[in-house]
Amino acid sequence: MKQDFLKYQAQTGPTPLGIEVSHARGSYIYDLDGKSYLDFVAGVSANTLGHSHPKVVNAVQEQAASYMHVMVYGEYAQGPAVELAKLLAQQLPEPLSSTYLVNSGTEAIEGAMKLSKRATGRGEIIAAKHAYHGNTQGSMSLMGYEERKKAYRPLLPGIKFIEFNNEKDLKNITTKTAGVILETIQGGAGFIEPKNNYLQKVKKRCEEVGALLILDEIQPGFGRTGRLFGFMNYHVTPDILVMGKGMAGGMPIGAFTASYDMMAQLKEAPKMGHITTFGGHPVVAAAALATLKELTTTTLIKQTLEKEKHFRSLLVHPLIKEIRGKGLMLAILVENAEVANFLVLEGMKKGLILFWLLFETRAVRITPPLTISNEEIEKGCNTILELLNEWNNQNVN
Template identity: 40%
Template sequence: MAKRFLDIGLADTTPHPLNLEIDSAEGVWLETVDGRKIFDAICGVGVSSFGHGNKVITDLLHTQVDSCLHTMVYGEFINKRTAEAGELLSSLLPDQLNTTYFVNSGAEAVEGALKLAKKHTGRRKFVAFNGGYHGNTSGALSVSSNAERKAPFMPLLEGVDFLEFNGSLFQIDDSYAGVIVETVQGDAGVRIPDKAWLQELRAKCDEAGIVLIFDEVQCGIGRTGKAFAFEHYGVVPDILCLGKALGGGVPIGAFVSSREMMEGLSDNPKLGHITTFGGNPLATSGAVGALRLLTDLDWNRIETQGASWEKQLLAHNSVKTVRRIGLYFYVEMESADVVTETVMKGLDEGVLLFWFLSVPNAFRLSPPLNMSDDEAELGIELILKSLPL
C-alpha cells in the first residue's frame, strides 16, 4: 500500500496514517492482508462496540441488501427497518425522547440538533464547553473547542460562548437557544462530569427556556457502562445526539427529541432539515441490530472488565493517570513521544491503541463491549506488553 492516501488518489487526513491494510475483521480481531491478527482496543473509535462481523447485525444487513437499498429521499417513503430502529430507540429512552431523526453521521446529528434548538426557541446563541468535540462540519466545528483546528476555517457560526466543563454556569441566561455538551467528554480525554454539575446545567436550561443538547455520539450506546451516558446522572436532555456505534458498523447518526419539538422541522417552513440518505434502510438495519445487542449487554461484566484493565494499567510504572467510565479509557503517559512509541509497539505486539485528537500525552481505549473475559484478559496482556519498561 502507498505511504500516503494521496499517492493513490484519495484524500489524506494526516501526513502519517497508520496505513494498516485490513483484509477482514471478526469479534475483537482485525486481520491484515499480510496475515497479522490485531486485537482491536479502539473499535474504529467507538463504532464496532458489538464486535466485528456480529451476526445479529450482518444477518439484518444481508436481508436488507436482498430486499432494497435506497428508494427515496428521507421523509417521503418509509421502510420497516427505519420504523423499527426508531421504535427500539424510543423504547430504550425516557418518554420525552420519543421522536428520532436518522441522519448520516454524528456531525449531521449535531447540525440537526443546533437547528432544532434555534427553531424551537427563536434564539440564535449557543453555550458550548472547553474540551468539547462535536464533529467537523461548520456548525459542529463552531461548537467544538479546539481553537487551532478551527482557525483556518473562520468565520464559523457566530454567538457561541465557551464555558469550563464542570465549571461555573453563572453566564447562562435566556439569550441562548441551546447548550450543547458531551455527557462524557471524549476527545478531551474521557472527562467525566460531576453529577451535581450536570443537574445544575439541566436546572439552568429549564429556568431560562434553553434547549439542552447532550452529544452522546461517542459516549452513548453502552460505551460508559449504561445504555446512554446520561443515565449515570439522572438528567435527561431535550435533544440527544447519537452516531458511531448506533449503526453497528454502518454509517449513521440520529438526533432525538420530543415529538412536539421535532415537529418544528416539518412546518413553517416545511423541510426544515433535508437529507437524502437519512433513515436509509441499510443503515437503520444496522441500527436495529446494534440496539437489539445493546439491550443484551452484561453491564456487570463490562464494569468488572473495565475495573480490571484500569487497575492493571495504573499499576504499570509508565502510566501516569487513567480516567475510565465503563469501557472508555484515557491513559496518560509521560509525553506525546512515549504515547506514539506505545501505539507503534502495540501494532508489533498485536493490539491497536490510538491517540486523542486534542490530548497528545495520552492514548484512548474503547474495546468491544461484548468481549469475553478471556478476550479481555488477552487484550490487557497485549496492552501491557506495549507499554515502555
C-alpha cells in the same frame, strides 16, 4: 494497496497508520499478510458488537436483498427505520420520543443545533471549552481549540464557551441562549466525566432561562458506559439527545432525538426544516436495529462495568498516571506524549491496536468492542505493560 491509498485517497493526517485490511472478525482485524491485530479501539467506538457480528451482517444482507434506497428521508414508511425509532423511544425516558435519522454524528449535531434555534427562537449556542462535536462547519464552530479552527474561519456566529464542570460559568447561560451542547463525557479532551452533579445543574439553569440542554452521546452511547446512554449514569435527561458512532455496529449513521412536539417544528414554517437524502437508509437502519436489539436483550451493557474493573486491575504501572472514563470508554494517561506515541506505534507492531485522543496528547484510547472477552483484555493489557517496560528500559538515565 497502501501506495494507491496514499496517492488517490484524500488523507486526514500526514502519517496514517496504514494497515492494509483484509478482513475483520470479532475483536480482531487482519491485514493482507495474514497478521492479526487485537482491536482495543473498535473503529473509534463505532464497532459496538465487534467486527462482522453475525446478527448485524445478516440484517444488512437481508435488507439489501429486499430494498435499499427508495426515497429521500421522511417520505416513505420503511420498516427498519420505523422499528428503530420506535425501539429507541421505548428505551429512552420521556419526553425523548421522536428520532430524526441521519448519516453521521456531526450531521446529527448540525440538526440538533438547528432544532434548538427553531424551538426557542434564539440564536446563541453555548458549548464547552475543549469540546469536540464533529468537523462540519457548524460542529467545528463548537470546537474548543482555536488552532484547529482558524484555517476555516469564518465559522458560525453566536457561539460562546463555558468550562466543563465549572459551575461558576453557568451564569453565562441566559435568556439569549437557544441551546447548551455538551458531551456527556468529554472525549477529545481526555475522557473527562461530569462531577458534583454538574449535568443536573446545567439542566436546572437551562430550565430557569428557557434554554435547551443538548447532550452529545456520539461516543458514550449504546452501552459503552454501562447504561444504554451515558446520561443515564448522571440522573439527567437532555432536551435533545445526539447519537452516532456505535449505533449501527459499524455502519454509518447518526441521529438526534427530542420530544414529538419539538421535532414536529421541523416539518413546517418552513417546510423541510431539516432534510437528508440517505438518512434512515434501510440497510443502515437494519444494522442499527439489530445492534440495539442485541444490546437490550443481552447482558453486554452490564458486562462493560465488570470489564472496566478488569482493565483497571491489570493496567497498573508507574508510567500510567491515571485511567479516565467509564465502562469501555477508557483512556490511560501516561507521563508524556512520547510515551503515548510509543504505545500506539509499537503496539501496532506487536499486533495491538491502540489510538490517540484528539487533544490530550498524554492519553491513549481504550474503547474495545463491548463483546471483547476477558482473555482478550488480559492479552492486550499484557502487551501494554510489556511496552511500558520496554520504554523504561530504553530510557534509563
